[in-house]
Amino acid sequence: MAVNPTSTKLAIGCEDGCIRIVSLENDQFLVERKLDPINGRILSIAWGPPTPHQPRKMDPAHAFDSDSDEEDERRWVDTWLVAGCSDSAVRKWDAVSGRILDRMSTDRRRGDRTLVWTVGVLS
Numbered sequence: 001m002a003v004n005p006t007s008t009k010l011a012i013g014c015e016d017g018c019i020r021i022v023s024l025e026n027d028q029f030l031v032e033r034k035l036d037p038i039n040g041r042i043l044s045i046a047w048g049p050p051t052p053h054q055p056r057k058m059d060p061a062h063a064f065d066s067d068s069d070e071e072d073e074r075r076w077v078d079t080w081l082v083a084g085c086s087d088s089a090v091r092k093w094d095a096v097s098g099r100i101l102d103r104m105s106t107d108r109r110r111g112d113r114t115l116v117w118t119v120g121v122l123s
Contacts, residue, residue: 013042040087084116
């Protein structure tokens with residue numbers, strides 16, 4: 001399991017090869033979505049650093065609504081997460097689409113799979 005940097009979501013790696021995203025907002029525990037599955041188990045998860053929210057284009061009807069502009073500027077968006085897997089691989093998922101973006105294989109010793117028990121993300 002891993003909590004995102006803004007403490008609003010929890011990523012849970014499951015035995016069936018799926019990562020489930022749970023919303024923690026408003027003191028609730030709601031399964032929000034399931035990311036693309038893999039053939040194997042999810043053993044470790046880490047969220048990538050969030051990025052600032054890109055504000056919407058200025059709508060002339062709301063030109064004087066500075067409160068919502070300030071709120072948008074302070075909002076952060078999760079962009080990706082990475083997981084260590086039981087099939088000798090580390091994968092990166094897009095947090096918005098749920099699709100796998102990248103895959104990196106690890107070395108195998110004598111044909112045995114390498115279990116990726118821990119992953120970390122640097123800013």
